[in-house]
Amino acid sequence: MTTGAAGGGVLVPGALVARLERLIFGHRPLILSLFALGTALFAGLCGWGLRIDCSFNKTLPVRHEYMRTYLDPKAAEFRGANRVLIALIARDGNMFTPEFFAALRKATDEVIVMDGIDRTQVQSIFTPNVRYLEVVEEGIEAGNVVPADFTPTPANMARVRDNIRKAGIIGRLVANDLSGALVSAIVLDQDAQGTAVDPIQVARELELKVRQAIEAPAAAAPPGARIGVRSAASSGLDTLAVPRHGIDVRMIGFAKVMGDIADGVAPVLLFAVITVLLTLLAVRVYCQSWRVAFVPVLCSIVAVIWQLGALVLLRYGVDPIGLLVPFLVFAIGVSHGVQKISAVSDAAFAGLDSTEAARRTFRQLLAPAVVALLADLVGFVTILVIPVPVIREMAITASIGVAIVILTDLVLLPVLVSYVHFDAGYHGRVERRSAYLAPRWRQLSAITAPRPALAIIALAALLAALGWWKGRETPIGDIxxxxxxxxxxxxYNRDNDVITSKFGIGVDVLTAIVESQEPVCVSHDLMTAIDRFGWRLRNVAGVQEVITLPFVAKVAIAG
Structure with missing residues (x-):
């Protein structure tokens, strides 16, 4: 004997359905106790070990040829995509003041000693790796843009301004209008101990040690006050006054994106509570009983708790980009659960008690529910073929959630609803709603007549054709x-607008690596080819600046 959605169809053997029915409904207290215990344990795991987990490399399409080059150990010294840019902007438009230089030195020093930052690649006008070259009568003169013995005198400020021009860093480390300067840093994948660097922690340290340290004291000062900014270096910039509201700090980069998204977790939790309440209200309106409406919502919440707890057991975290997945699992659980409570309500309306109604619904909907949820599961598992680690993690997270929904909707929900007793007014509410909706359903059913149906089909076909035609214009990537x-x-986006408007550089950097059997810098043909390649890139729309080895050589030779 076999059974289907309504007793027919070869889906699940009838003997197996009967055995499962006796097993589940014959041990209802035990099943509820096990689910309660499991929910408590998984909730404890969530509180103890659930974390925001993000990594720059997880966002990369690792099979793309560009990414294979990026991840190649031979190209390690050319990496730099995971960078942060910290821009200090003088509000009066003049960066050549002692106060601004004190703040910029402080920002540079804080970034250099910050955990998770590659200190060898930190760049600002104060770092020794930013130098100028000049051809003089005696030959070539070179030096740091800001000399080691710098003091904030008018003569030294003029000297630094001249060094900035000779170094060719206007637009890269100094604003085009000389109103501000950058500190550029690379965020490491792992620290010296081999521990993965947390971009969110880097973002929080940048906020605390750089933005707040420079902006917040000034913002809290009374009008006209001047705030001392201390620097670790010993020079005339050690203790200087910063005018109130005189300097803005702007920051962009992957770490800052993740940090800002993580800071939005608290509003997400509030949104989750609102979502649960609105869903409960919608289900109540549909099934006309608060007791029945509570069942699928509770089962879906249990599924989400188990899902998050399972992630902790598997040593996974929640990626900020994947915060939507628990909401998706909750929605899937409610949608499938409502189908079951609808069938239970129909059986109860027909005169069955809650236990018998739950049993009949279990028999009727076991096979369709399994097929539907397995289809959802297969859909998420299919996403695993996308070779982007963060998307694969989202697919695994969603698949775990759907697998748990199968358990809660097929086992926990029937047991819970079997304990629900329909109140005396339930039948009256259902009859009044049916009487109210019946004429409206009759009016709506007119669309199934031949002429309206043909018109709807034609409209759908037209919309499909228009969608396909316009779909070819859909851009891929950020627009x-x-x-x-x-x-x-x-x-973040306001900071991005300011930095990209004042500087000729951003965090979107394309690095082209030239491999050769001979040293490139001594080959005229190779240097010429690279120079032509750079010229073509400069003429590509959207490219802000191109720096090549021949370009640097020309600057050095020309002085």
């Missing part, structure tokens, strides 16, 4: 400035 994960008016 707006900033990051789409954050609001256009978010602090």
């Amino acid at each position: 707006h400035a900033g990051v789409p994960e954050l609001r256009p008016d978010s602090r």
Whole structure:
């Protein structure tokens, strides 16, 4: 004997359905106790070990030829995509003041000693790896843009201004209008102990040690006050006054994106509570009983708790980009659960008690529910073929959630609903709703007549054709400035607008590596080819600046 959705169809053997029914409904207290215990344990795991987990390399399509080059150990010294840019902007438009230089030195020193930063690649006008070259009568003169013995005198400020021009860093480390300067840093994948660097922690340290240290004291000062900025270096910049509201700090980079998204977790939790309440209200309106409506919502919450707890057991975290997945699992659980409570309500309306109604629904919907949820599971597992680690993690997280929904909707929900007793007014509420909706359903059913149906089919075909035609124009990748994960008016996107408008550089950097059997710098043909390649890139729309070895050589030779 076999059974299907309504007793027919070869889906699940009838003997197996009967055995499962006796097993589940014959041990209802035990099943509820096991689910309660499991939920408590998984909730404890969530509170103890659930973490935000993000990594720059997880966002890369690792099979793409560009990414294979990026991840090649031979190209390690050319990496630099995971960078942060910290821009200090003088509000009066003049960066050549002692106060601004004190703040810039402080920012540089804080970034250099910060955990997770590659201190050898930190660049600002204060770092010794930013130098100028000049051809003089005696030959070539070179030196740091800001000399080691720098003191904030007018003569030294003029000297630094001249060094900036000779170093060719206007647009890269100094604003085009000389109103500000950058500190550029590379975020490591692992620290010296081999521990993965947390971009979110890097973002928080940047906020605390750089932005707040420079902006917050000034913002808290009374009008006209001047705030001392201390620097670790010993020079005339050790203790200088910073004018109130005189300097803005702007920061962009992957670490800052992840940090800003992580800072939005608290509003997400509030949104989750609102989502649960609105869903409960919608299910109540549908099934006309608070007791029944509570069952699928509770089962879905249990599924989400188990899902998050399972991630802790598997040593996974929640990626900020994947915060949507628990909401998706909750929605899947509610949608499938409502189908079951609808069938239970129909059986109860027909005169069955809650236990018998739950049993009949279990028999009727076991096979369709298994097929539907397995289809959801297969859909998420299919996403695993995308060779981007963060998307694969989202697929694994969603698959775990759907697998748990299968357990909660097929076992926990029937047991819970079997304890629900329908109140005396339930039948009356259902009859009144049916009487109210019946004429409207009759009116809506007119679309199934031949002529309206043909018109709807024709309209659908037209929309499909238009969708295919316009779909070819769909851009791939980012089409707006900033990051789409954050609001256009978010602090990060505002910072991005300021930095890209004042500097000829951003965090979107394409590095082309030339491999050769002979040293490139002594080959005229290779240097010429690289120079032509750089010229072509400069003429590509959207390219802000191109720096090549021949370009640097020309600057050095020309002085």
